[in-house]
Amino acid sequence: MTKGQRATALRKLTHAIDYIWRTHEERRGLGELCGLDNTGLVILKLAILRDKVRAEQVVA
Numbered sequence: 001m002t003k004g005q006r007a008t009a010l011r012k013l014t015h016a017i018d019y020i021w022r023t024h025e026e027r028r029g030l031g032e033l034c035g036l037d038n039t040g041l042v043i044l045k046l047a048i049l050r051d052k053v054r055a056e057q058v059v060a
Contacts (some may be wrong), residue, residue, distance in 0.1 A: 003058055010042045017045055 036044065 003055070007052075007055045010048070010055050014048060014052050017048060 034041070034044070
């Protein structure tokens with residue numbers, strides 16, 4: 001996987017999580033799907049965003 005492909009994959013994943021994250025009901029559904037509580041979901045989202053920033057720094 002090239003740097004550009006990795007950055008694109010992370011961007012798509014971030015957009016998907018942001019879309020699911022919009023309402024409490026959807027957040028609860030994602031938590032049940034992943035087996036995470038709300039705190040776990042926040043940590044997961046922050047980790048993905050951190051990785052996205054790192055990938056963009058590598059590409060730049």
